[in-house]
Amino acid sequence: MISQLSWKIGGQQGEGVESTDRIFSTALNRLGYYLYGYRHFSSRIKGGHTNNKIRISTKPIRAISDDLDILVAFDQESIDLNAHELRPGGVVVADAKFNPTLPEGINAKLFPVPITAIADELGTSLMKNMVASGASWALLGLPLEVFNKAVEEEFGRKGAAVVEKNVEAVRRGSEFVLELAGGPLEEFKLQPADGEQKLFMIGNDAMALGALAAGCRFMPAYPITPASEVMEYLIKKLPKFGGTVIQTEDEIAAITMAIGANFAGARSMTASAGPGLSLMMEAIGLAGMTETPVVIIDTQRGGPSTGLPTKQEQSDINAMIYGTHGEIPKIVLAPSSIEECFYDMIEAFNLAEKYQCPVIVITDLQLSLGKQSCDELDYNKIVIDRGNLVRNAPELEPNQLFKRYEFTEDGISPRILPGEKYGIHHVTGVEHDETGRPSESAVNRKKMMDKRLGKMDNIKVTNPIHVDAPHEEPDLLIVSMSSTGGTVDEARVRLEEQGLTTNHITVRLLYPFPTEQFAPYAEKAKKIIVLENNATAQLASQIKLNVGHADKIESVLKYDGNPFLPSIVYNACKELV
Amino acid sequence: MATFKEFRNSVKPNWCPGCGDFSIQAAIQRAAANVGLEPENLAVVSGIGCSGRISGYINAYGLHGIHGRALPIAQGVKMANRELTVIASGGDGDGFAIGMGHTVHAIRRNINITYIVMDNQIYGLTKGQTSPRSAEGFKTKSTPDGSIESTLSPLEIALSAGATFVAQSFSSDLKQLTTLIEEGMKHEGFSLINVFSPCVTFNKINTYDWFKENIVNLESIPEYDPSNRIQAMTKLMETGGMLTGLIYQDKSRKSYEDMVVGFHQEGISNQDIQISEADFSKLVAEFK
Numbered sequence: 001m002i003s004q005l006s007w008k009i010g011g012q013q014g015e016g017v018e019s020t021d022r023i024f025s026t027a028l029n030r031l032g033y034y035l036y037g038y039r040h041f042s043s044r045i046k047g048g049h050t051n052n053k054i055r056i057s058t059k060p061i062r063a064i065s066d067d068l069d070i071l072v073a074f075d076q077e078s079i080d081l082n083a084h085e086l087r088p089g090g091v092v093v094a095d096a097k098f099n100p101t102l103p104e105g106i107n108a109k110l111f112p113v114p115i116t117a118i119a120d121e122l123g124t125s126l127m128k129n130m131v132a133s134g135a136s137w138a139l140l141g142l143p144l145e146v147f148n149k150a151v152e153e154e155f156g157r158k159g160a161a162v163v164e165k166n167v168e169a170v171r172r173g174s175e176f177v178l179e180l181a182g183g184p185l186e187e188f189k190l191q192p193a194d195g196e197q198k199l200f201m202i203g204n205d206a207m208a209l210g211a212l213a214a215g216c217r218f219m220p221a222y223p224i225t226p227a228s229e230v231m232e233y234l235i236k237k238l239p240k241f242g243g244t245v246i247q248t249e250d251e252i253a254a255i256t257m258a259i260g261a262n263f264a265g266a267r268s269m270t271a272s273a274g275p276g277l278s279l280m281m282e283a284i285g286l287a288g289m290t291e292t293p294v295v296i297i298d299t300q301r302g303g304p305s306t307g308l309p310t311k312q313e314q315s316d317i318n319a320m321i322y323g324t325h326g327e328i329p330k331i332v333l334a335p336s337s338i339e340e341c342f343y344d345m346i347e348a349f350n351l352a353e354k355y356q357c358p359v360i361v362i363t364d365l366q367l368s369l370g371k372q373s374c375d376e377l378d379y380n381k382i383v384i385d386r387g388n389l390v391r392n393a394p395e396l397e398p399n400q401l402f403k404r405y406e407f408t409e410d411g412i413s414p415r416i417l418p419g420e421k422y423g424i425h426h427v428t429g430v431e432h433d434e435t436g437r438p439s440e441s442a443v444n445r446k447k448m449m450d451k452r453l454g455k456m457d458n459i460k461v462t463n464p465i466h467v468d469a470p471h472e473e474p475d476l477l478i479v480s481m482s483s484t485g486g487t488v489d490e491a492r493v494r495l496e497e498q499g500l501t502t503n504h505i506t507v508r509l510l511y512p513f514p515t516e517q518f519a520p521y522a523e524k525a526k527k528i529i530v531l532e533n534n535a536t537a538q539l540a541s542q543i544k545l546n547v548g549h550a551d552k553i554e555s556v557l558k559y560d561g562n563p564f565l566p567s568i569v570y571n572a573c574k575e576l577v
Numbered sequence: 578m579a580t581f582k583e584f585r586n587s588v589k590p591n592w593c594p595g596c597g598d599f600s601i602q603a604a605i606q607r608a609a610a611n612v613g614l615e616p617e618n619l620a621v622v623s624g625i626g627c628s629g630r631i632s633g634y635i636n637a638y639g640l641h642g643i644h645g646r647a648l649p650i651a652q653g654v655k656m657a658n659r660e661l662t663v664i665a666s667g668g669d670g671d672g673f674a675i676g677m678g679h680t681v682h683a684i685r686r687n688i689n690i691t692y693i694v695m696d697n698q699i700y701g702l703t704k705g706q707t708s709p710r711s712a713e714g715f716k717t718k719s720t721p722d723g724s725i726e727s728t729l730s731p732l733e734i735a736l737s738a739g740a741t742f743v744a745q746s747f748s749s750d751l752k753q754l755t756t757l758i759e760e761g762m763k764h765e766g767f768s769l770i771n772v773f774s775p776c777v778t779f780n781k782i783n784t785y786d787w788f789k790e791n792i793v794n795l796e797s798i799p800e801y802d803p804s805n806r807i808q809a810m811t812k813l814m815e816t817g818g819m820l821t822g823l824i825y826q827d828k829s830r831k832s833y834e835d836m837v838v839g840f841h842q843e844g845i846s847n848q849d850i851q852i853s854e855a856d857f858s859k860l861v862a863e864f865k
Binding site for chain 2: 029198199200205209212213215237239240241243244246249250252253254256258259262263266267268282283285286290374376377379382401417418419420421422426427429430436437438
């Protein structure tokens with residue numbers, strides 16, 4: 001019996017690839033397997049090859065696999081484009097409709113199943129997904145009643161007749177393939193999972209849920225791939241909590257509305273990707289200058305310009321750190337796991353209010369959209385800290401304004417909300433004095449700049465880096481961010497088997513860079529390898545700038561639109577040592 | 578109850594002597610007192626330009642943002658705390674050039690805020706360039722041979738975009754202006770008030786005298802019905818947009834806040850944001 005397996009479904013966009021994946025993985029989740037998904041899709045509504053890959057395991061996993069065990073193909077193109085991933089002895093379940101063939105040199109078993117024909121016979125080709133997922137399920141020899149339960153849940157609200165038809169499609173698909181294969185495939189028999197259903201979500205879901213838990217009640221946003229799921233989740237949930245989402249006319253409206261809302265005391269955020277973030281930069285400067293808290297999610301995708309809108313990249317690091325004109329206090333957080341996507345939103349809102357500055361939470365497409373199993377989320381970790389927020393301030397002298405920008409030891413001034421009787425003050429993006437009145441005084445200017453930027457000196461963020469350092473003086477210190485971390489850990493197992501000692505740091509706080517925490521590990525490593533999905537080594541540049549050791553830093557860069565695979569990391573590290 | 582004096586502060590405006598913006602400031606202060614507001618319950622959000630400074634000249638909460646974005650900021654303030662009265666303000670460049678996209682969508686959205694445009698048909702703070710409101714042929718530093726772009730008619734655009742309150746006034750007519758701002762504040766939805774506010778330094782064409790000669794005051798047309806959208810559009814076209822008074826009001830449409838399902842009367846910023854364990858467990862369970 002095996003402990004993990006990879007399955008992929010391919011076809012034309014809009015013909016049921018997504019739903020086949022959803023129903024198949026939902027059923028697997030019911031059995032308690034850990035899942036990690038990857039979506040390959042294009043920026044169009046219908047047509048064009050698309051595929052979804054799922055890794056199924058009895059243990060937690062955070063990476064896409066190098067190879068593939070089972071490929072389900074709705075068309076020949078899906079076979080041609082993906083068969084090379086199949087490991088020797090792998091299986092292709094293909095729609096008999098197109099007389100599928102395997103490309104030359106591919107050592108796999110081909111099972112043509114009349115997927116479309118069965119679906120058509122049952123009344124609608126929409127049921128292809130049921131036939132295909134039923135066939136996959138049967139090959140793995142998993143209990144059919146569990147699958148049927150998942151089908152019932154998916155279609156229950158459409159009535160018993162619909163459920164029955166879909167169950168029938170599953171049955172026909174599974175019977176047909178078992179006949180061809182002569183029963184479930186022994187070599188793909190998975191060890192039983194723990195039977196505990198896991199949370200199963202994408203990073204965008206986790207961030208949206210995290211924002212809601214953090215007390216975010218207003219989200220202005222503009223749709224964009226791969227960020228839209230955040231607003232789509234919150235528009236469903238926020239009204240139940242007294243809040244709402246506004247779909248704005250553009251990203252500039254989204255960020256400025258969020259800034260206005262935070263000024264008035266609501267926890268508010270927006271979410272976008274590179275193009276939207278580019279538009280928001282002036283407003284992020286306003287938030288920095290006026291010391292208004294605001295949280296912004298940047299789900300990185302392939303840039304520049306429209307770039308590769310549905311593909312993986314980590315090329316916004318510099319833009320997020322340096323993006324606005326002038327110099328402002330700012331925090332850039334990069335969660336690297338599905339759980340962190342949730343918890344980091346809570347911390348992001350707390351940091352934004354504590355340090356009264358913009359906080360950017362940066363993910364990448366794979367982390368944002370890859371569906372994966374998630375550990376239980378701990379309610380007790382939802383702690384809301386609103387920082388130096390003053391309520392019921394004492395009476396002011398006539399004509400005296402509240403000192404919203406009072407000089408204090410740590411640079412953090414009392415913040416008060418409109419509606420407070422003795423809190424009236426003015427906020428402006430023009431340089432201002434302690435009461436918020438415009439001031440061009442050179443003395444005031446310098447003091448205010450020092451106050452704002454000085455807040456960055458004392459920023460306390462839990463776990464600014466994640467360290468897995470079993471070795472005192474490793475051959476390699478591997479550095480990664482966002483979704484790359486899990487891939488690195490898989491590669492490390494193989495590297496260690498080859499006798500190489502490796503430590504691993506995932507950078508969580510990109511700005512201000514956690515130099516103090518990072519330096520000791522850099523110091524002791526013989527070589528530092530920084531892995532990132534961009535062409536100009538942006539993360540490595542931050543390390544060189546803040547920590548040093550330029551002489552022993554090597555970059556492994558991947559900017560072809562696809563995430564790293566364990567084999568790529570392994571080979572690159574082997575080569576560089 | 579606060580008097581208009583309580584909406585004053587000690588800051589001396591940096592506007593040129595004779596600038597129309599002084600009267601608009603006074604009208605806002607009077608209107609705020611007349612509708613019974615307390616300074617702490619008013620938020621004035623402004624854009625960039627001479628007019629943008631107004632948020633600092635009124636004793637109320639003020640936010641002076643970035644060029645062209647007064648409206649989205651103001652809408653954010655209102656959505657966060659609908660118990661506040663929110664005024665957005667800025668110049669014609671702010672609202673009808675760089676911020677025009679926001680203006681149209683704020684009109685469509687109909688959040689209950691009042692937008693006062695201080696329209697001087699020129700860029701003043703940058704020292705005399707053309708504006709979308711400048712007349713064709715208008716000579717400025719950026720149009721030395723005269724503007725060759727057509728003049729924008731913001732109120733016609735507002736009507737087309739579904740505005741529920743459209744008014745126009747002239748800074749010299751403090752009485753009318755104050756009344757219109759009061760009406761705008763009382764209106765349950767987005768109110769647009771465009772105010773002719775002469776720039777005495779850079780606009781030698783659209784002067785106080787020029788406005789006095791060209792303005793058609795709706796008070797002089799007793800049969801005018803501000804609930805008639807077609808008539809409003811016709812009158813605007815007939816007069817080349819030189820109308821003052823309440824041009825159009827639709828009292829039947831609810832504000833955005835009133836149309837959001839589940840939106841409370843209590844401002845978001847006054848609500849408890851801690852999620853209960855029961856609610857959280859329910860949300861989490863949906864992902865199983």
